Amino acid sequence: MTQLRIAIQTKGRLNEDSMQLLAEAGISISLGKRKLLAAAKNFPLEVLFLRDDDIPQAVADQVADIGIVGENEMLEKKEQVQIIKRLGFSKCRLSLAIPKSEDYPGIEWFNGKKIATSYPVILKDFLDKNNVKADIHVISGSVEIAPGIGLADAIFDIVSSGSTLVSNRLKEVEVALYSEAVLVAPKELSADKRAIMDEMIFRMESVERAKDKKYIVLNAPKEKIEEIKAILPGMKSPTVTTLAEEGWVSMSSVIAEKEFWEIIGKLKEAGAQGILVMPIEKMIF
Numbered sequence: 001m002t003q004l005r006i007a008i009q010t011k012g013r014l015n016e017d018s019m020q021l022l023a024e025a026g027i028s029i030s031l032g033k034r035k036l037l038a039a040a041k042n043f044p045l046e047v048l049f050l051r052d053d054d055i056p057q058a059v060a061d062q063v064a065d066i067g068i069v070g071e072n073e074m075l076e077k078k079e080q081v082q083i084i085k086r087l088g089f090s091k092c093r094l095s096l097a098i099p100k101s102e103d104y105p106g107i108e109w110f111n112g113k114k115i116a117t118s119y120p121v122i123l124k125d126f127l128d129k130n131n132v133k134a135d136i137h138v139i140s141g142s143v144e145i146a147p148g149i150g151l152a153d154a155i156f157d158i159v160s161s162g163s164t165l166v167s168n169r170l171k172e173v174e175v176a177l178y179s180e181a182v183l184v185a186p187k188e189l190s191a192d193k194r195a196i197m198d199e200m201i202f203r204m205e206s207v208e209r210a211k212d213k214k215y216i217v218l219n220a221p222k223e224k225i226e227e228i229k230a231i232l233p234g235m236k237s238p239t240v241t242t243l244a245e246e247g248w249v250s251m252s253s254v255i256a257e258k259e260f261w262e263i264i265g266k267l268k269e270a271g272a273q274g275i276l277v278m279p280i281e282k283m284i285f
């Protein structure tokens with residue numbers, strides 16, 4: 001039987017969220033110690049654990065069929081892979097930063113400067129686009145200390161909260177890229193493997209859709225049905241059932257988390273009582 005092989009980061013920032021995504025899709029993987037390849041028990045999927053830097057090439061070379069990787073790493077490697085789905089975690093940006101004490105007139109500041117980075121390809125594209133000629137110095141880690149030890153004038157690296165920059169007395173002056181974890185696949189994937197991937201994505205999206213939604217149940221006087229219906233947007237229209245108590249109904253619907261407090265206020269005003277709000281695990285249309 002056909003199996004789909006997905007490449008996931010062995011350890012690091014992407015690993016936990018990637019594994020959680022599979023778990024939420026009901027795919028359980030038995031993890032042996034130092035196992036580099038693990039099969040799912042209840043889904044035609046194999047997980048290949050790799051360093052994030054190696055994932056774009058593994059997918060392009062069909063060592064893995066699909067992969068989960070930071071968009072920044074995907075763009076840096078310039079491999080023949082495409083984004084199938086943006087995953088919404090490991091959000092960060094790739095930015096240029098300079099010593100805090102420097103005045104910054106604009107991007108021309110970087111002309112003739114030495115910039116330390118682990119992302120030379122993305123940096124070169126960005127500098128070319130902005131007509132800046134600088135010296136790119138590639139280092140594989142601890143990029144932020146480069147200016148402090150006299151290795152470079154500036155850096156180009158991942159920024160999230162900005163605290164690493166602050167503790168190295170640097171300031172962010174240009175953002176070249178906003179990145180997040182992405183699901184990647186080669187341009188061509190066989191029909192049976194694509195079907196497995198689509199089923200996995202369908203499950204992930206059912207969970208994702210439910211995340212910012214709540215299920216709401218309430219009691220209301222019969223004559224208020226229309227008024228309350230107008231407040232509850234629902235998936236299609238709210239469900240209305242008759243209660244044993246004469247003149248009362250129970251209504252249920254789905255609401256967005258962000259509209260929650262506003263809606264609750266309006267429902268109370270309209271005469272709703274016994275309001276229950278519950279989390280939703282999955283939503284399938």
Ligand SMILES: Nc1ncnc2c1ncn2[C@@H]1O[C@H](COP(=O)(O)OP(=O)(O)OP(=O)(O)O)[C@@H](O)[C@H]1O
Pocket residue numbers: 009010011012013014050051052053069070071072073090091092158159160161179180181
């Ligand atoms: N501080 C951060 N906040 C959010 N996302 C981040 C942050 N740092 C890195 N990322 C994202 O997570 C990805 C993996 O980061 P991580 O630090 O685990 O990589 P790594 O050290 O290169 O790991 P590996 O050993 O697999 O090569 C990055 O490519 C980036 O997309």
Ligand SMILES: O=P(O)(O)OC[C@H]1O[C@H](OP(=O)(O)OP(=O)(O)O)[C@H](O)[C@@H]1O
Pocket residue numbers: 013141142144157158159160161162163164165
């Ligand atoms: O803006 P911040 O929230 O400080 O995050 C940015 C830092 O996070 C990453 O490093 P990480 O912490 O993963 O350590 P690493 O150098 O071992 O990858 C990245 O390389 C930056 O140094």
Ligand SMILES: [Mg+2]
Pocket residue numbers: 051052053
């Ligand atoms: Mg890496």
